[in-house]
Amino acid sequence: MSDFILEMKNITKEFPGVKALDNVNFNVERGEIHCLIGENGSGKSTLMKVLSGFFPHGNYKGNILFEGKEQKFKTIYDSEKTGIVTIYQELALSPELSIYENIFLGHEIKSGAFIDWNKTISESGKVLKKLGYTMDTSKKIKDLGVGIQQIIEIAKALSKNVKLLILDEPTSALNESDSENLLNIIKELKNHGVTSILISHKLKEVLSVADTITVLRDGEAVKTLKNDNVSEKEIIKYMVGREIEDIYPKRSSENIGEKIFEIKNWSAYDRQIGKQVVKSAQFNIKKGEIVGIAGLIGAGRTELALSMFGNPKNYLLKGELFFNGNSKKFKTTTEAINAGMAYVSEDRKGNGLILDFDIKTNITIANIMKITKGIFINENEEIIVSENYRESLRIKSHSIEQKAVNLSGGNQQKVSLAKWLFVKPKLLILDEPTRGIDVGAKFEIYTLMNRLVEEGLSIIMISSELPEILGMSDRIYVMSGGKISGELTGKEATQEKIMTMAVDY
Amino acid sequence: MFNELKTILKKNIREYGMYIALAFIMLIFTILTDGLFLSARNISNLFNQMGYIAVLAVGMTLVIVIRHIDLSVGFGSGFIGAIAAILMMRFNFPIIPTILIVFIIGIAIGLMNGFFISYIGIPAFVATLAGMMIFRGALLVSTEGTGTIIILNDKFNGIGNGYIPDIFKNENIHITTLLIGFVIILLYIFSEIRSRKNKMKYQFDVLSVKIFTLKMLLISVIIGYVFWTLASYNGMSWTFLIVLIVAFIYHIIATKTPLGRHIYAVGGNPEAAKLSGISINKITLFVFGSMGLLTALSGILYTSRFQSATPTAGTLFELDAIAAAYVGGVSASGGVGKVTNSIVGALVMASLINGMNLIGVGISYQYIIRGAVLVAAVVFDIKTRNKAS
Structure with missing residues (x-):
């Protein structure tokens, strides 16, 4: 028996006229990096929104078990309290606020009725250190590069005592070296006992970090496989339901002029x-x-x-x-x-x-x-x-x-x-x-x-x-x-x- | 057929909601006033009362569509009305040159607003707030000494109070008005049929023949009733005709021309519009210029209706126009809003005032009720919009 931190059972979610998720079963083992892949519109984001409470309980069919207990999230706040934190594609940081203000935004450290700024500053420094970063946390978000902003998002998640971290296309706006850095951090988090679900289009990156891969197609979970000796081609085949021989088609004639x-x-x-x-x-x-x-x-x-x-x-x-x-x-x-x-x-x-x-x-x-x-x-x-x-x-x-x-x-x-x-x-x-x-x-x-x-x-x-x-x-x-x-x-x-x-x- | 009607209503609830509200308001007032509200005289009055707000609401719709606001139109129209009065009474200008001059002044004021907002980059709220103060002062200056300027020009006063002449000179009914109504119904039916045929050619969804006929019949009856009522009183007023023409021209610009498309594109996504080769500055300039022109028209309508220019003319017109546009369903986030709906919005607000006056509701309660209706209209709009997407 595997130790599942998360079990999503028979999840069905319908929008007017479309079945976005059709009886999906999705299980994540404790401490693994589980990659969720599929074409656009295959239902990845919808599945994660069901999990995070963005679509409240009752809005979909099926059950969610987190750490063995049935969960009925009504809001995103509920799921975050349980330890499930999502980092969205579009970063949700406030550009005019400082790093430490952002890290504890929404769950401020208080003493009495007021924010304890000294503790906030020292705690945010500690969280970043866990990720291997030491920096001046009074800098404003807008003065940082996208790569670092992504790190701040993760730090924010860590500060919420995250058990399951969901990352939706985290590297889509990053360059190669920032992406690599981020992937290393996700691997590092695994050593700290954080389970991650990673949604990505970049197959290379999936193959380099994933322990398990689940492929969604047209709202169905078509395949879950362990990441050993899996080839890109094989995954693409599951994603599109057919084999694409050469993703870069050849031109029939080269006709370059003036x-x-x-x-x-x-x-x-x-x-x-x-x-x-x-x-x-x-x-x-x-x-x-x-x-x-x-x-x-x-x-x-x-x-x-x-x-x-x-x-x-x-x-x-x-x-x-x-x-x-x-x-x-x-x-x-x-x-x-x-x-x-x-x-x-x-x-x-x-x-x-x-x-x-x-x-x-x-x-x-x-x-x-x-x-x-x-x-x-x-x-x-x-x-x-x-x-x-x-x-x-x-x-x-x-x-x-x-x-x-x-x-x-x-x-x-x-x-x-x-x-x-x-x-x-x-x-x-x-x-x-x-x-x-x-x-x-x-x-x-x-x-x-x-x-x-x-x-x-x-x-x-x-x-x-x-x-x-x-x-x-x-x-x-x-x-x-x-x-x-x-x-x-x-x-x-x-x-x-x-x-x-x-x-x- | 009943099912189709239901789904159509559900789908277009946002579009039809306002009409249903209008019908409801009219029904209530008709009952409360024992039919006085729908009497020929009152309907005719109602249209004349709303004229100067309706033309402002048309211009304001486009201003809000491109994500701006114009607070200067109230006192702007008061000030421009005073200029018209001064030109005619103090300098003995004839009516046509007077109107042309105030139109030019209106456009110049609008263009100036537009220039500050687009090329200089001042927020519209601030730029037009400054305009509002300036025109308020200018209005006081121009009516200084004399106080209210009485206008003794029957032709000018006729714009706000008179009726179009009846070429048939019938004693009992205004035949010209009936003819115009008849032509409008014909044009309406013709354009509906043409657009339906066109849609069918491209296999788009269209209404079934039964519902389509029902819809045309209903609207024809309403248009017919309005014109019949007007004809059985004094006929169509000049104000009503002017509002119709303004609405028609702006509706055509907004929906059928590249200029209109560009205005809505700038409102929908300024960045994308810019990259598509649309000059945001020019569009802003145009929209405020047009607002200026309509401000002048509103000033003329108001001054002529009251046959005088007063130091308080134009007070709060801008807010009435903004309210009418929002009741008509424009969106503050830009790119959404129909000119014709804003006119209906103005009609809703004018019906409320008119009806409440008839049944003798005090002015203080009138404001409270109008405020409540505005909130209700916008809440309804937001709720139905979310459902649609």
Whole structure:
């Protein structure tokens, strides 16, 4: 008999029209790291929300046993009292408060009616020390990097006497070295007797830390397996229910033409934070080429893209920019769009889509004049255009009048892509095009990218996933500290070479 | 059929809720006043009373949609009304140039607000609060010495009190009004049928023929009743016509043009709008400019209705307009809100005031009841919105 700290039995959760969880059984042994994986929409987050009391008892069917006792959580507060703490993908820290205030936010150490600040400060120092960190805890959260913020979240969980820690995609916003650091900390916690459930899309990371892996597909737990000699391929097979031979599809023809875009001595200074974000960069791309931009978080890749794309952040720019051989100065995004550029944001919800709009209005918003006759929008034309994109990109939705907020991550990304394809660009900048989306949708996006370059489009792909950069790029630029620290052809590039350039300041 | 009706009601409860509330309020007042509330004279009065708030509510809807607020419109309209009075009475300007001049002043004021808010980056609350104080002072200055400025211009006063002429000169019923009502019903039916056909072409969900006919019949009867009532009194008033035209133009801009789409995009997600090549500054400028124009129109309607410019004209108009917009279902978080619903919101609030006046509720209780209705409307809106998503 195994010693289960958590047993979830026959959990079924329905939303109007969909069964998000179908009779799921999920058991976690005491002291293990249990990875929960599955495509987007497979029910991972829903299962964890059932566990944490986000969906109160009675809202789902089935039983939850924690340390052998039946639990009926009504709120997240209930589950945290029992020792189950969730760290969400979007960090829940208050940026203007200090580290120690954040660590004890919601469960302050009091003496009498007032907060005991001295004890709070010393306790927060102790908790961080347990994780191997010594730092000035009076610093504000907003002055810390994302990697450290993630550590603070874990410290916060530890301060609540956590027994079972749930981490939802903790490394999705982290760079390679921060991710590794975080994974080491999770392993370290195991030695302190904390059980962890880790939700992740990154299979490599799952295989490196997991003791047990459970795969969810379409709301069902399809497989639970011990992590010994499991291959990535095997997991992918369970995730998608079929085998994907090569996740990076081959292009049928390579048809690279003339240089269409170039920047020389390009610098950008961010007035708001008072920092040089791009430093004398040289960069070019040819017709029909996919150029990857690799680098660590904060290397200035998104900043570079935005500075070229009409400079919406109002950086102070220096240098020259050539489009189709002509020197250009784009003062607004509109000018860049009209010249033939498009930028698909890394942050779909933040600045990519208008979530309250439906699919069709999102698709046409950047090029609404194209379907406008006189002063009126031609609604028929709008429907035809969006239906076409819905079919060709296989956007899963019940109609083009569905709001973007109700779509899964992969489908939101496709809507975002459709919106920018509709401006008929010559140069498409994709910023982290597959972040947070599942294997199946990734494959579709890669296939689409190939089709587009075959049709003569040029694509700049910014990505933090090295396999993706290696698998898709004809040429690779590596950025580090605002500079372009190296250039490699797709053939000569390896993960090691890129990483060496990425950490080269 | 009954089941379909039920699911439609459930699905669109948010949309229809306000209409049901309006019908309920009207029913109660009709009973309490032995039918006086629905009398031709009172209905005609009701529309004239709400005119100057309704046009403000239209502009305010767009302002709130782009996540701002305009507190300056109340005293702004009072001040602009006073300017109109001064131009006509002291400088003997004819009516048309007067109206054109105050429109230009209104737009200039709005653009100035918009400039401070967008290009300079002052929060709308602060910028327009300053405007509110300034216009209050300016209104006092312009009515200084004379106090209330009486307007002796029948044409101007006709805007707020007069009725459109009847080309058929019938003694008993205003035939022009009936004709306009008839044309509106025809246009309504025509556009509904066209949009339904269109939807069917793309295999979208549409109402069944029975329900569809029922809906068209119901709305036609309501429009018909309103116009019949107006026609059997003095006919359609100029105020009513102006509100109709403003509502129609803004509805078209909001739903059918790229400009409208851009306004809602900026409200829905400013960052995304900016990256899509939409200039947030220009949209803000436009929305406040339009608010300024409507402020001037509201000033004209109010001044002409009372045939004078007073030192207190425009007091609290801004809050009435904001209340009407919220009753009409705009969302403070931006991007959501219909111009036409705000007009109905204004009608709900005006019906309350009118009805309570008829049955003799004291002014103090009137404020309390109006406040309660505002809260109830917003609570209902939030509750039904969560259900929909």
